[in-house]
Amino acid sequence: MTLDDPHAWLEDVHGQKPLAWVAQQNKKALDILKADPRYQEYYDSILSVLDATDRIPFGRLDHGHVYNFWQDAQHPKGLWRRASTAEYQKAAPGWEVLLDIDALAKAENENWVFSGAERSPGETRCLLRLSRGGTDAVVIREYDLGMKKFLADGFALPDAKSDATYLDDDTVLFATAADGATTSSYARIVRQWRRGTPVSSAAMVYEGEVSDVGSSAAVFHAREGNYAVIIRSVSFFEADYFALENGAARKLPLPRSADLKAWLVGSLIVTLREDYTDPGSGKIFAKGALVAFREGQAPQIVYQPGPRGSVESVASGQGKLYAAITDNVIGAVHVFTPGADGWDSVVLPLPGAGSADIVSTNDFGPQVLLRFENYLTPATLYFEDGSGAPRPIKSLPARFDASGLVTGQFEATSKDGTKIPYFVTRPKNLAGPAPAVLYGYGGFEVSLTPGYSANFGRLWLSKCGIYVVANIRGGGEFGPAWHDAALKMNRQRAFDDFAAVAADLQSRGLTTPAQLGIMGGSNGGLLVSTVMTQIPEKLGAVVCQVPLIDMIAYTHIGAGTSWVGEYGDPADPKMRDYILTYSPYQNVKKGVKYPPVFFVTATSDDRVSPVHARKMAARMESQGHEVLFYENTDGGHAAAADHKQNAEMWALSFVYLAQKLGLKP
Numbered sequence: 001m002t003l004d005d006p007h008a009w010l011e012d013v014h015g016q017k018p019l020a021w022v023a024q025q026n027k028k029a030l031d032i033l034k035a036d037p038r039y040q041e042y043y044d045s046i047l048s049v050l051d052a053t054d055r056i057p058f059g060r061l062d063h064g065h066v067y068n069f070w071q072d073a074q075h076p077k078g079l080w081r082r083a084s085t086a087e088y089q090k091a092a093p094g095w096e097v098l099l100d101i102d103a104l105a106k107a108e109n110e111n112w113v114f115s116g117a118e119r120s121p122g123e124t125r126c127l128l129r130l131s132r133g134g135t136d137a138v139v140i141r142e143y144d145l146g147m148k149k150f151l152a153d154g155f156a157l158p159d160a161k162s163d164a165t166y167l168d169d170d171t172v173l174f175a176t177a178a179d180g181a182t183t184s185s186y187a188r189i190v191r192q193w194r195r196g197t198p199v200s201s202a203a204m205v206y207e208g209e210v211s212d213v214g215s216s217a218a219v220f221h222a223r224e225g226n227y228a229v230i231i232r233s234v235s236f237f238e239a240d241y242f243a244l245e246n247g248a249a250r251k252l253p254l255p256r257s258a259d260l261k262a263w264l265v266g267s268l269i270v271t272l273r274e275d276y277t278d279p280g281s282g283k284i285f286a287k288g289a290l291v292a293f294r295e296g297q298a299p300q301i302v303y304q305p306g307p308r309g310s311v312e313s314v315a316s317g318q319g320k321l322y323a324a325i326t327d328n329v330i331g332a333v334h335v336f337t338p339g340a341d342g343w344d345s346v347v348l349p350l351p352g353a354g355s356a357d358i359v360s361t362n363d364f365g366p367q368v369l370l371r372f373e374n375y376l377t378p379a380t381l382y383f384e385d386g387s388g389a390p391r392p393i394k395s396l397p398a399r400f401d402a403s404g405l406v407t408g409q410f411e412a413t414s415k416d417g418t419k420i421p422y423f424v425t426r427p428k429n430l431a432g433p434a435p436a437v438l439y440g441y442g443g444f445e446v447s448l449t450p451g452y453s454a455n456f457g458r459l460w461l462s463k464c465g466i467y468v469v470a471n472i473r474g475g476g477e478f479g480p481a482w483h484d485a486a487l488k489m490n491r492q493r494a495f496d497d498f499a500a501v502a503a504d505l506q507s508r509g510l511t512t513p514a515q516l517g518i519m520g521g522s523n524g525g526l527l528v529s530t531v532m533t534q535i536p537e538k539l540g541a542v543v544c545q546v547p548l549i550d551m552i553a554y555t556h557i558g559a560g561t562s563w564v565g566e567y568g569d570p571a572d573p574k575m576r577d578y579i580l581t582y583s584p585y586q587n588v589k590k591g592v593k594y595p596p597v598f599f600v601t602a603t604s605d606d607r608v609s610p611v612h613a614r615k616m617a618a619r620m621e622s623q624g625h626e627v628l629f630y631e632n633t634d635g636g637h638a639a640a641a642d643h644k645q646n647a648e649m650w651a652l653s654f655v656y657l658a659q660k661l662g663l664k665p
Contacts, residue, residue, distance in 0.1 A: 018614060022603075025617065025629040029598070032628065033655045038665060042459055043651035049399055049454045050643040056381050056394045059088070061362035061369060063123045068095070069114055076642040077101040078114050085367055089383060089393050098145060099128070111634065113641050117143070120166045121221045127155060127164050127172065133604040134636030136559075137161050140174075155193065161186050161606075165219045167228055170195040173205070173217035173244070180207075184562035185606075186214030190230050192247055206230045206242060206249045213562045217244070220263035222363040223318065227263045235565035236444070237273055254293055261314035264321055265338060267292040269302070271311050273445075273480045288479035290314065290323060290336075292343070302336050302343045310479040312447055317361040317368055318386070324357050329409070329421060329449055329477050331356040333370055335388070348390055350382065355449040374450040375425045375467070376402040400457030404428055407450070412504035415496040418473070418485075422501045423450060424510065426466040435540075435661035436466035436511035438502055442474035442494040443523035444566060445483040459654045465663050466510055472497035474523075488568040489578050498527060499535050506538070514540045517657045521545035521600075522608060522637065523566075529584040529616065532594055541660035542597040543653045546605055546639050549612040551583035552576065558609035585616055590623040598628045598656045600649060602639040628656065 033039055051073040059068035059082075066088040071078040078101045083093040105112040115129035115138050124145060129138040140162055142154030155172050157164060162176035171194055175187035182188045188210065193202035208215035213233040220227045228244035229252070238256040242249035254260075257274035269292055276285045281298045285291055290303040290311050303323060305311055312324045312331065321336040321343075333356050336343045350356045354374030359381065361368050366386030373379040378398055382390035407425045414420050426434070437460060441448055448469050456467045471477040474486035474494040486494040502518070505511050516539055520528040525547020532542045552570045554560040568575040580586055588594070597620065601613040610631055617629040630652060634641035640649050657663065 021618065022610075022614065022629075022631050026631060029628040029630040029652070033652045033659075036655050036659060038658060039651055039655050042654050043647050045458050046455060046650050047643060047647040049458070050646060054397055056379060056396050057093070058359055058371075058381065059369070061085070061360040061365075061367050062119055063362070063364045065123070066360075066369075067098075067117075067119075070095075071643055073643075075100065075102055076644065077105055077112065078642075080114060080117065085362075085365075091394075098148060099143065113634070113636075118165050119145070120169045121226060122169045124169065125151070125154070127166070131636065132159065133634040134602070134638060134641040135604050135606045136636060137177075137606060140164050153196075155195070157199070163187070163216055165217055166221075167192065167219055167244075168226060173219065173228060174202070175214070175216050182208065182210055182212050182214050182561075184213045185559050186233075186562065188212060188215050190215050190217050190249075192244075203247060205244060205247060206232070208232045213565075218260070220316070220363070222263070222316070224265060229260065229263075229268075231260065236562055237565045241268075252293075253295070257287070258291075258293075261290075262316035262321065264292075264316040265319060267294040267300075267338070269293075269314060269316065269321060271314070287481060292338070300342060303334065303345070305479055308478055310447060310476055310482075312449070312476070313358055315358045315361040316363060318363060318366050320366075320386075322358050322361055322368060326447065326449060326477065329423075329447070329471055330354065331449055333358060346388060348384065348388065350390060351377075351380075353450075355451060373452045375407045375423065375452065376405055378452050396452070399452075399454035400462050402457070405461055410504065410508075412497075412500040414473075414493065414500040416493065418493075418497070420470065420472055420497045420500055421477070422468060422470040422504075424466060424468050424505070425456075425461060426510070427461070427464055430464065430466070433506075433509055433512045433515060434464055434466050435460075435515045435517070435657075435663045436468055436505060437517045437519055437657060437661075438468040438470060438498070438505065439519050439524075440470040440472055440498050440501075440527050441520060441522075441524040442470075442472040442486060442498065442527050443483075444474075445476035445480065446523075447471070447476040449477075455650050455654065460657075460663070463658075463663055463665075465661075466505075468501070468505060470498055470501040472501070472527075487566065488575070491567065491578075492582060494527060495530050495534060495582065498531050499538070502531075502535065502538055512540075513538045515661050517541040517543065517661050519543040519545070519653070519657075521547070521639075523548065525549070525613075526551070526584070529597075530582050530587075532597060533584050533587045533589075534582075536592060536594045539595040541595050541657055543600065543657060544597055544613070544616075545600045545649075545653075546602065546608055546610075546637055547599070547612055547616075548608055549583075549616040550585035551579045552586060554612075557611050558605070559607050585612075585619065588616070588620055588623065588625075594620070594625050596626040596628075596660050598630070598653065600630050600632075600639055600653065602632045602635045602637070604634055605637045605639065607637040 057068045059066040065082045080099045081095040113131040113134045115131045117126040140157040160178035164174035188208040190206040191202040230242040232240040241252040258270035262269040292300045359369035368384040370382040378396035381394040383393045384390040411419045570576040599613040601610040640646040
């Protein structure tokens with residue numbers, strides 16, 4: 001096997017040699033980083049915050065309950081529990097424990113990680129998703145909420161990349177890769193399964209193509225009834241939608257660019273990734289718009305963001321539509337109500353200059369949970385009961401002293417002249433350049449909005465460091481156009497944007513190349529590893545988490561094929577030539593001085609796969625570069641399955657950055 005042959009690593013990744021290499025690298029990283037006296041301080045600090053009992057128990061509204069999943073020192077795997085809506089609003093709610101995951105894992109001798117639950121319309125049972133070690137693959141088992149036990153004759157699916165949802169209390173729609181997978185490793189067949197019948201008799205209601213990303217079902221439950229939609233994900237950003245009627249799928253007249261968000265009083269609510277012309281009226285709906293489609297009627301515009309705006313999230317409540325909308329990356333929550341002449345709109349009175357988000361809505365009542373926070377303001381949970389006047393019911397206590405800190409929003413000019421916004425949080429009276437961490441993502445239309453980070457506050461800002469978040473192209477901060485600008489053959493723009501922010505920080509005198517660290521995970525791992533190879537002289541350190549790195553082989557690793565819509569297909573010669581210009585694995589070279597880099601990944605990551613980080617670390621090590629590598633066993637794509645693993649991952653990362661960038665103890 002040679003490191004120059006990516007396919008050799010694909011074939012040998014589960015062999016003894018790579019796993020022995022992983023163990024050796026883990027020991028090296030832990031020996032170096034845990035020997036630093038700051039490690040224990042950082043670990044204890046992070047764990048104390050994660051296990052704190054005064055955290056906000058965020059949850060999901062359903063009928064008359066709020067459902068919450070809670071982990072702490074006594075319950076590392078967690079408790080799934082609920083409280084009545086009235087009880088939840090109390091300072092110390094009385095919780096009804098539905099399932100103790102620690103007790104279940106011990107009784108069944110399984111490394112279970114809770115992956116969510118889908119409740120039946122009558123709120124009597126649920127489809128519980130359990131993952132072994134945090135993988136995307138799950139076991140699905142039906143659980144009785146009243147008797148608090150698994151149903152021996154209930155709905156159940158074996159370990160696979162699967163999903164299932166109730167059509168009604170006694171019928172389930174499910175799709176499992178065990179029944180036939182796409183090249184992206186997801187399910188392509190949707191079946192309808194009636195209670196009391198064997199799974200082998202479940203009728204197929206839809207079958208997608210092997211080349212699709214996958215097929216799935218969504219059921220909207222409301223007072224008006226249940227509405228089922230089959231979703232054929234043709235690519236990551238394109239889908240065909242089908243209404244399920246009498247066991248048959250009927251194609252809906254929605255454009256493939258539509259991203260289905262909700263169903264409200266007979267209308268399907270979508271956002272548009274591309275401009276859409278209604279064939280009936282000829283009316284043009286611009287990309288990024290929030291639109292209501294009702295069969296037999298012309299589509300209606302609900303909201304059209306401006307050029308610096310974005311519809312971030314949407315949820316339906318009892319007769320109302322809630323949307324978290326940003327303007328220049330600052331959020332607000334809008335409430336839309338359908339009327340005779342269109343949609344009435346109000347903006348809920350929440351604080352400004354931060355992120356205002358929808359936590360949960362209730363299709364069976366007027367209750368809504370909302371959240372506000374920013375870089376220096378801890379999260380506050382608001383309760384709204386249809387009156388239009390949200391009131392705070394729970395607040396996270398401050399985890400660090402923010403009185404001497406300030407957040408500012410700046411702009412850098414990218415290589416093509418585009419203005420790139422970014423946030424800087426730092427000590428007010430900072431004199432001269434200081435160690436700084438620049439964080440970014442830049443992909444899949446994901447927005448980085450202002451958020452409160454106890455880790456950065458306690459371990460970095462309080463020690464006179466600077467924390468920077470870049471809103472680069474590829475993300476969704478300014479809607480689909482901002483994302484599309486860095487798609488496929490324009491990917492380099494995301495890297496140029498990030499590099500421009502790094503340069504702007506240095507030109508403002510906030511930091512220096514030796515003091516600037518960059519951090520990112522998943523697609524953000526691709527971002528920081530690419531920028532590392534392109535501007536190594538401008539950087540002091542890199543933390544690269546659960547990354548994509550070998551972009552020539554990525555479609556053969558993990559769920560890589562599903563992301564062809566984002567990166568392009570390296571099997572296309574033209575696309576391959578372009579990807580080769582930036583793919584980090586192919587562009588890292590011997591003899592070039594790169595900043596020291598710390599790779600963090602997980603053996604159980606079946607989405608991106610640790611293969612990317614392993615290959616890059618091995619290649620850089622063989623070329624004589626300064627590399628540390630750490631691979632956790634559990635956690636899947638999160639690289640951590642419980643609070644202790646999470647604390648270790650972040651303590652290692654912050655110790656590394658402190659060492660390399662010269663942060664004072």
